[in-house]
Every structure is written in C-alpha cells, then in structure tokens.
Amino acid sequence: MTVDVRTDPAPASVAPRRPARRRSAKPRLTRIGLSVLSVALGILVWDLVSRNYTAFFLPSPMLTWQGAVDLVRDGTLWDSVTASSTRILTGWALGVVIGVPVGLLMGCIPWLRLMLDPYIQFFRFVPPIAFVTLAIIWLGPGEASKVALIFYTTVFIVALNTLAGVLAVDDLRLRAARALGASPLRTLVSVVLPSTVPHVVTGARLAMGNSFLTIVSAEIVAAQSGLGSLIWTARNYAKTEWVFVGILALGLLGYLFDWILRTVTRTTLRRYGVTF
Template sequence: MTVEAPTVPDRTRAAATTGPRRNRWPRLTRIGLSILSVLLGVLIWDLVSRNYTAFFLPSPRLTLDGAVELVRDGTLWDSVSASSTRILTGWLLGVLVGVPMGLLMGCIPWLRLMLDPYIQFFRFVPPIAFVTLAIIWLGPGEASKVALIFYTTVFIVALNTLAGVLSVNEIRMRAARALGAGPVRSLVSVVLPSTVPHVVTGARLAMGNSFLTIVSAEIVAAQSGLGSLIWTARNYAKTEWVFVGIIALGLLGYLFDWILRLVTGRTLRRYGVTF
C-alpha cells in the first residue's frame, strides 16, 4: 500500500481552513488575560483599601461614586476636554515643526552642527522649569499650556527624525543618484521611507511626555483640566477625585496612543511601520 503525500494545493487549502481558528485563540487569550489582570488589580486595590481610611486610600467603589459625581455635574467632561485640546494642539504643532527640523538637520550638515548645541541643551531642561516663564510671557491662558506641550514634543520628534535620516543606507542614496534622482526625488523615494518609522516612534514618545507636562502646567496655572482637577481635590479632601483624575489621564493616554497606532498601522504600513 502506498500513501500519497498531500499536494501543495491540499496543504494550502488545509492551512486556509484551519488558519483563522488557530489565529483567533491567541487574540482571545490576550484580551482575556488583560481583563483578568485589570480585575485582579481592582480586587487587590479593594482589599488593601479596607485597611486604611477613605482619605488615605479610597476604595474602588468610593472612587466610582466620585467619578459619577464628577460626570453628573460636568466637571470630568470639562476637564478631559480641556486637557485633550491642549495636548493635541501642542503635540500637533510640535510634530509639524519637529519633522521638518529633523529632516533639514539630517540633510544639511552645517545646519545640524549649528542647531545641535541648542537641542542638546534644551532637551535636558524639563518643561516644568519653563512654567513660570510661559505664564509671564504668554499669560495664564491656553497659549502657555500649548507652548509647554510644543516644547515637550518638538525636540523629541526632531531628534528621532534626525536619527532616521542618518540611518539611511548610503548605498541606496548612491543608487538613487546614479539613476538620475535629484535631491527632492532622493528625499521622497529614499530618505522619507527610512525615516517614517523613527518619526512615528518620536511622535508616540512625545505624546506620552505631553501628559506629564500638561499635569504639571495645569496644577500651576489652570482653572480647568485634569491636572487642575487633581490639585483642586485636595481643597475638599476628596482623595477619590484624585484617583478619578489619575485614571482618566491613563485612559485618555491609552486612547490617544491606540488611535495613533491605528492610523499609522493602516496608512504607513508600506513604509514598514507596524504595531
């Protein structure tokens, strides 16, 4: 008796039949583990909170009641809206300026040498150090908060973009020039595809740092926003409001990063940007 080995089409057909079912389980497992982790965290939080006063460590139930209270009077929505607007505005401006800055520094050596001392100096000065100057120069309004977010973003994006330009393979650049590509064509066809992953990474890092900056700025000089909500809660001895503000910041940051990953994953996949 002879047994014939399955042909290539048979194997392909078998893989097509069983593939989706196998691929579905890892995703369900990841989601299940994430949910289980959150539930365990809440359970541990609840157990630990029973050993302390509500002022020191409010329970999950008390925090939920505080969130409902802030939602009903509109405070939470106003705070989320104010912080989101400031973060997105400053972050977008920082990306729009940081990307061209990084490209120019990467393509023009003398410009890189001139700007490098300033970038290396200011990137080690935290944005919170400029809060007082921002208020003096721009006033206590929205401009000062947006400027601090811009400051947080622009150097991170510029340096990551610069790293992308400098990582371009010189052989590819020579090949492009040998095929008759000029500076603009080489930039579009060679430099940008190699730089996009670095730009996206810088944008994501800058988004995370923007949340650190906005809390500090709103605590010092703001009447609205999640940072202001956290700071105001101390006047009313409402520790649960502090927890609500912290949780809202984490969820908002997760949402922003998820949207950014979704957009880049669909529109920049051809450049090799995948998450």
C-alpha cells in the same frame, strides 16, 4: 488476465485550510483575555489593600467609582478631559509638524545640524515645568501658555528622533538612488522619508507621553479646568477619590491616544507599502 485497480488514498497532508482570520483571532482573544484578567486582579488587590486604610489615605475601587459617577453627573470630568485633550493635541500636533522638517533638514544639511545641535542638546535637558512661570508671564494664564509648553516638550523629541532616522539611512541606498539619476528631492521623498518613518512614529509616541506629564504640571499651576486642575482641586477639598479619578482618566486617555496613533499610522502607511 486480471486487472488490479487500486484507488490511491487522498494524501494525508491535504486538509482544509482555515481562514486566516480564525487563526489570527485566537491569539488576539488570548491577549484580550489576559489583559482583562490582569486588570481584574489589579482591582482586586487594590480593594483588599484599601480595607486596611482610611478612605482619605487610600479610597476603595467602589468609592473611586462613585466619585467618578458624581464628577460625570455634574459635568466636571467631561470638561476636564475635553480641556486637557484639546491642549495636548494642539501642542503635540504643532510640535510634530515643526519637529519633523527640522529633523529632516538637520539630517540632510550638515552645517545646519552643527548650528542647531547646541540649542537642541541644551533645551532638551531643561524640563518644561521650568518654563511654566515664564510661559504665564509671556503668554498669559490662558490656553496659549499650556499649548506652548506642550509644543516645547514635543518638538525636540520629534526632531531628534527624525534626525536619528535620517542618519541611520543606509548609505548604499543613497548612492544607488544618485546613480540612477534621482535628484536630491526625489532621493529625500523615495529613500530618506520611508526609512525615517519608524523613527518619526517613535518620537511622536514618546512626545505624546511627555505631553501628559507637562499638561498636569501646567494645569496645576495656572488653570481653572483640566485633569491637572481637577487633581489639585480634589487635594484642596480632601477628596482623595477624585485624585484617583483624575489619575485613572489620564492613564486611560493616554492609552487611547497612543492606540489611535498606532492604528492610524499603521493603516495609512500600509497603503503606501511602508511597514515597521
């Protein structure tokens, strides 16, 4: 009697799993590499084009870098970035704090929405630059006028996006909450707010972009410091490279603020089970 002893080979499909971090790290490195390559190509094209023009018309990347170094050494660039950042963050934060409750109330109370809608629809089409003169007359040339203009450009965008989020909440979810005995306040906190968060974040990001547009106009008209003032001063002294430094600083600062807003929002909301 023979006994056939067979050893089953290990299933071919069984393979050691790689950590999730390694799988997600490769696409991330690819995105970073492509971004760096894109920036390098842009600087190269800028340098090649600048060789055909004078430094006054189009300064080279090296000349712009030297201008940035000079402005950093004498403290002008840091003072300008600090002044503009403070004004933007203050006005933007006030706009978000006021805009979100206004949007929620308009979405939950129909008669309030009908009363406030004409004002919001009117003022959201009036650009903040139109109020620069009035802001200076009413609030003076100090910080209050700049902050008020940033607040103006933020509050309507945030309120409208919040209102859109409230109106987009599925009516079946609202009726289910009522059927389970949830009070209006409980329904607002547990159903309406989580559904509205993506719209609020989108409105806050859009408002941040508009805040940068507004601050430059306000600082050009009436400010002794700030990136807008730096750009205007560079024009008066025919320092085009300083203009480029101010523009680059605005773009990098806006990119940084938006990245911080997205990162903080996602990290915070994930703890509460809210994703978007």
